[in-house]
Amino acid sequence: MTASLSDRERQVLEAVIETYVQTAEPAGSRTIAKRHHLGLSPATIRNTMSDLEEKGFLYHPHTSAGRIPTDQAYRVYVDSLMKPPRVGAAQAEQIREELSSERAVIEQILARAAQVLGVLTKELGVAVSPSFEEALVERLDLLQVSSERLLLVMTLKSGVVRTIFVEVPSHMASEAVAHVAVVLNERLAGLTLKEIRTTLAERLRDAATDPGASDLLNIFVQEAEELFDVAAPAGVVLGSTQPLTIQPEFATKERLQGLMEVTEQRDLLRQALAARGATD
Numbered sequence: 001m002t003a004s005l006s007d008r009e010r011q012v013l014e015a016v017i018e019t020y021v022q023t024a025e026p027a028g029s030r031t032i033a034k035r036h037h038l039g040l041s042p043a044t045i046r047n048t049m050s051d052l053e054e055k056g057f058l059y060h061p062h063t064s065a066g067r068i069p070t071d072q073a074y075r076v077y078v079d080s081l082m083k084p085p086r087v088g089a090a091q092a093e094q095i096r097e098e099l100s101s102e103r104a105v106i107e108q109i110l111a112r113a114a115q116v117l118g119v120l121t122k123e124l125g126v127a128v129s130p131s132f133e134e135a136l137v138e139r140l141d142l143l144q145v146s147s148e149r150l151l152l153v154m155t156l157k158s159g160v161v162r163t164i165f166v167e168v169p170s171h172m173a174s175e176a177v178a179h180v181a182v183v184l185n186e187r188l189a190g191l192t193l194k195e196i197r198t199t200l201a202e203r204l205r206d207a208a209t210d211p212g213a214s215d216l217l218n219i220f221v222q223e224a225e226e227l228f229d230v231a232a233p234a235g236v237v238l239g240s241t242q243p244l245t246i247q248p249e250f251a252t253k254e255r256l257q258g259l260m261e262v263t264e265q266r267d268l269l270r271q272a273l274a275a276r277g278a279t280d
Contacts, residue, residue: 004055005076011038012048013057014081017069024248026066091120109160110237118239122246124263125239133194135160140188142181147171152227164227168216176212183207183217193228200224238263 005013015036019027029046032038038045049067052058057076058067069077094116110127118125136157143151150166187203188196196203201221220227241263250256 005052005057008040008044008048009052009055010081012040012045013052013069013073014077016049016052016058016067017073017077017081020069022248026061026068028066031066094120114237114239116239118243122243124241124244127237127239134192136190136192137188137196138190140181140184142166142177142184144172144174144177150177154228166219166223166227168219172216173212176210176216179210179213180216180220183213184220196228197224200228 012032015032015038016027019032019035029042029049032045032049033040033042040048049058052073053060053067057070057073059070060066061068114125114127116125117123117127137154138157139155141153141155143153145151145165147170148168150168150172152164152166154162154164156162183204187207188200191199201224204217204221207217241260244250244259245256250259
């Protein structure tokens with residue numbers, strides 16, 4: 001998309017977008033010339049903005065002399081023009097402190113991530129639940145919680161921990177349980193959950209000779225689809241909306257109310273973000 005833009009057009013487009021984001025007001029050529037040292041006269045900037053408007057990157061709001069970026073312009077800015085600042089040492093340490101914990105559950109990690117992102121950027125932090133289809137299994141543990149029930153503790157490479165109860169025949173020997181745990185780690189650790197579900201029977205073939213261990217392994221084979229189908233908590237997690245109240249584009253009550261209404265529609269946000277991710 002940027003291939004159709006000259007270097008001058010990219011410069012001016014970037015300046016217009018940044019000016020509009022900072023002021024929430026249509027950007028005029030004189031404003032661009034004063035705020036950004038592009039080495040261009042207001043007349044040259046004005047002509048370039050007209051060219052960008054013809055190409056669909058800017059538009060006139062009503063009869064204003066300034067221009068506002070279009071959705072197409074924002075897409076180009078995010079993909080090609082934006083220069084994200086490096087995360088400083090202090091910020092990196094703050095992120096590590098906020099997100100580090102003893103194998104926190106995914107819901108807590110998402111909530112912390114959205115909150116920290118909002119604090120650091122002074123914007124609305126957004127965290128989207130990940131897909132676990134390609135998550136790598138780091139370790140599997142089996143704990144006997146009763147004579148007819150085991151607890152499968154599954155640790156993923158991302159640090160997420162999931163626990164699943166496994167119903168077993170009564171009087172399952174502890175030695176058999178320990179042996180099966182070893183087999184599961186030897187043959188499944190390092191695989192994705194999707195790989196485990198689709199190839200578990202083949203990977204556990206001839207894995208044990210002890211009858212008790214064989215019976216337990218058969219349970220895992222028969223229930224693979226359920227045991228290793230770790231569903232992520234659906235939806236979008238938002239941080240505090242308070243930082244947005246100081247942003248110029250939400251200075252009026254009507255605009256702020258519109259924002260609040262959007263943030264309440266979590267399913268729509270999740271669908272929009274998922275659709276965007278599918279096209280990237």
